[in-house]
Amino acid sequence: MTSSQLEAVDGGRAGAGSDPAAYFTDRYEAVRSNVAQALAGKPEAVRLALTCFFAGGHLLVEDVPGVGKTSLAKALAASIDASWNRIQFTPDLLPSDITGTNVFDQRSGVFEFRPGPAFAHLVLADEINRASPKTQSALLEVMEERQVTVDGRSYPVPVPFLVVATQNPIDLEGTYRLPEAQLDRFLLRIAVGYPDVAAERDILVARARNGVAPVLSPVATVEQVRWMIEYVSRVHVTDAVAEYVARIAEATRNDARLRLGASPRGSLALVRAAQSWAAGEGRGYVVPDDVKTVAEAVLGHRLVLGSEADMQGVRTADVLRDVLGTVSVPFAAAVR
Structure with missing residues (x-):
């Protein structure tokens, strides 16, 4: 990604000769700070959400009601000057309510396609597992x-x-369980979790004084986001790091506690998420720690426990922790 391409994307504001890595870091930090205003006390959840966002993948936020799942999704949408639609999933929602449908125009005598809310840069699918599996499959x-x-x-x-x-x-x-094919479409699955006492106190004080949640303004354009996604795809991945990811995937497939291990699509997703995390760290190359950091968010929803492990209360996070502890890490000299 050359500085001339960057200048064209940013309308000349970046200036000729600007460093693409520094520009990415600057835009990334602007979006991160903006989103963090709506989700106080949850820097890890915000960081993982942005990792998914700039990797060009889809994000699934799973948690109990009231912890800020929708606030996080809306903050992401509000931070980008792009089209976005929100779909409230309910049991009576139909597939055509998402994708759109053909409508007969009496004046022209032909059917015309009326696009549904899926036709936007960013789609917020709120409470997706409250719709029927048939409607979920429309996505x-x-x-x-x-x-x-x-x-x-x-x-x-x-x-x-x-x-x-x-x-x-x-x-x-x-709620309905999302089928494995649907889950596999999401690059990352994250949880928000409850805030600690200090963060919750700040939320209560801010809301009591202001009465409403902060109103966010866009800090990045569609063109900038396209550029940032393209930049992430060019973050360097050595053969050693790629083999490390492949060995992690192989270890999940051979683990007796799992009925279904990581697929090649899961391995590709792990590499792409690690590239995005590395870019957010200001690096132009991936290291094993990047892979470890995003591994649970990328692979946790793609692994299926065996019946015995499930009855014993084993979690996929436990399996991944064991796998990451046993797969040998490449030497530092081999990852640059």
Whole structure:
């Protein structure tokens, strides 16, 4: 990514000869600071969300009600000067309510396609697991291929196209389990978690004084986001780091506690997320610690426990922790 390309993306404001790595860090920090205003006390969740965002992947936020899942998704959307739509998933939601449908125009005598809310740069799928599996599956094609097919005709969605979905834990009433194929479309799955006492106190004081949540303004354009996603894809990955990821995937496939290990798609997702994390750290290359940091968020929802391990209360996070502790890490000299 040359400085001339950067200057074209930024409308000349970056200046000729600007360092792309420094520019990425500057824009990244601007978005991170903006989003953090809406999610106080959760820097790790914000950082992982941005890792997914600038990797060009889809994000699943899973947690109990009231901890800020929707606030995080809305803050991401508000930070980018791009089109975005919010879909509230309910049991009576139909697939056409997401993708759109053909409508007969009496004046012209032909059917016209009316695009649904999926046609936006950023789609907020709120409480996605409250809709039926049939409706959830309407997102499969558009999340993977960035297009919608209606009556045999395909319609591309805007680029970049990112889905940020929230869901409640599956043991809560009125929820459906997302199928494995749907889960696999999400690059990362993260949890927000409860804030600590100090963070919750600050939230309460700020809301009591101001009455409303902070109103965020966009700090990045669509063109800048496209550039940043392209920049992340060029972060250097050595053969040693790639083999390290492959060995992690192989170890999950051979673990007796798992019925389903990481697929090659999961390995690709782990590399892409590690590239994004490294870029956020200001580095132009991936190190094993980047892989370890994002491994649970990338692979946790892609692994399926065996029945015996499930009954024993084993978690996929426990399996991944063991795997990362046993797979040998490449030497520092081999990762640059």
